[in-house]
Amino acid sequence: MNKNILAALVVAGALAGPGAEAARAQGDDRAGTAAMEELLVPVTPRTVALGNAFTSGLGNANSVEAVLSNPAAMVVGTGTSAMFSRTNYWADIGVNYFGIAQRFGVNSVGITLTAWDYGDIFRQTEAAPEIDSSATWDASTYVVGATFARQFTDRIAAGVTLKGLGRQIDNVNSSGVAFDAGMTYIVGESGLRFGVSLKNFGTGMSFGGDGLQRPIPQQGPGGSGEIGGEIDDLSSELPSSLNFGAAYTTPLSGDINVTALANFRSNAYDLDNYAAGVELGYQELFYLRGGVDVRGSQDVNAWDMWNVGAGLNLDLSGTRIAVDYAYRPSNVFGGVNMFSVGLGL
Numbered sequence: 001m002n003k004n005i006l007a008a009l010v011v012a013g014a015l016a017g018p019g020a021e022a023a024r025a026q027g028d029d030r031a032g033t034a035a036m037e038e039l040l041v042p043v044t045p046r047t048v049a050l051g052n053a054f055t056s057g058l059g060n061a062n063s064v065e066a067v068l069s070n071p072a073a074m075v076v077g078t079g080t081s082a083m084f085s086r087t088n089y090w091a092d093i094g095v096n097y098f099g100i101a102q103r104f105g106v107n108s109v110g111i112t113l114t115a116w117d118y119g120d121i122f123r124q125t126e127a128a129p130e131i132d133s134s135a136t137w138d139a140s141t142y143v144v145g146a147t148f149a150r151q152f153t154d155r156i157a158a159g160v161t162l163k164g165l166g167r168q169i170d171n172v173n174s175s176g177v178a179f180d181a182g183m184t185y186i187v188g189e190s191g192l193r194f195g196v197s198l199k200n201f202g203t204g205m206s207f208g209g210d211g212l213q214r215p216i217p218q219q220g221p222g223g224s225g226e227i228g229g230e231i232d233d234l235s236s237e238l239p240s241s242l243n244f245g246a247a248y249t250t251p252l253s254g255d256i257n258v259t260a261l262a263n264f265r266s267n268a269y270d271l272d273n274y275a276a277g278v279e280l281g282y283q284e285l286f287y288l289r290g291g292v293d294v295r296g297s298q299d300v301n302a303w304d305m306w307n308v309g310a311g312l313n314l315d316l317s318g319t320r321i322a323v324d325y326a327y328r329p330s331n332v333f334g335g336v337n338m339f340s341v342g343l344g345l
Helices: 002-015 018-029 045-049 071-076
Strands: 080-088 094-104 107-122 136-151 156-169 172-187 192-202 213-220 223-230 241-253 256-267 273-282 286-295 306-316 319-328 336-344
Touching (some): 045 306, 071 107, 071 136, 071 156
Antiparallel strands (some): 107 136, 172 192, 192 241
16 A cells, blocks of 8 residues: 555656646746636536545545546446536626436446526627627537546546537637546545546637628729638637645544545646645534635636535435535635535435
8 A cells, every 4th residue: 555655656746847847837828828718617616615626536525526626536426426506607607517427336427517608798899889788699618528437446446538618609619529537546444535637638629600701802803892701710729737636534523524635736728726625524414615726826816715615415315415505705806606406326
């Protein structure tokens, strides 16, 4: 066991060496230039309340929530799991997340959907800059994921998620494909867990559609006119990241357990993140959570570094129902409220 832990630490140290340092510097220079930045936004309350430090997974987590941070963590479920989460984001934007997962022996499979609803947006053009409430347009973003995970031993699991990406802005649209991959390692009965995940690696995204078509003035022997043209849009890469996480659970006093989590995230198109979280659980029934998520330069972060939340787990004749809430404050805009309902059979 000690040799395995030492090997994991050596690998992590190698990845955090000079090559990773150069990649992090490049990520700082390219911050905010990737496509589908929505992929970086955590969309479930327990993940947010614990500082987005969920890479290692937890034994009592909902499989559908755990898969967002690490596909391998989906194996924490022993049967059927489902979840619905709602985020009331900035500017009246709604984010809905839904998924279902099933364990078959040592294998687990799951399907998830994340949908962003931006609502109706007033249409303003160069020719008509005044707001007209009867003239609106809409936009949407969606991510569909299919996950497969396998429990190789009682300590080691691995998984992969294939994601279909789509975005529509009025009459312009784009699509792409990405994947996540990860592993988790449980250190016996010690309560210690480790996880590593690669997220959002895939094809670049480029826009197309009628909204990019523009008439081009043409002057010829027969007089002036217009011909059809289209803006040639350059593709943009996805906001990939490399995550290392650890979690430790231990009894604190009587019926109270405490879990501490930590996570490091190296972003290809953003500043690095350092995260930590603490969860207090009473009789596996009621939970209080708090976490911090800190960037390399907090001055450029619209979010405050701290998050809080709570959860209630009920066992109704073998059906586990979990209701979770989180609050994510912002130093620029208003705070964000998140709710979820999870089921386990």
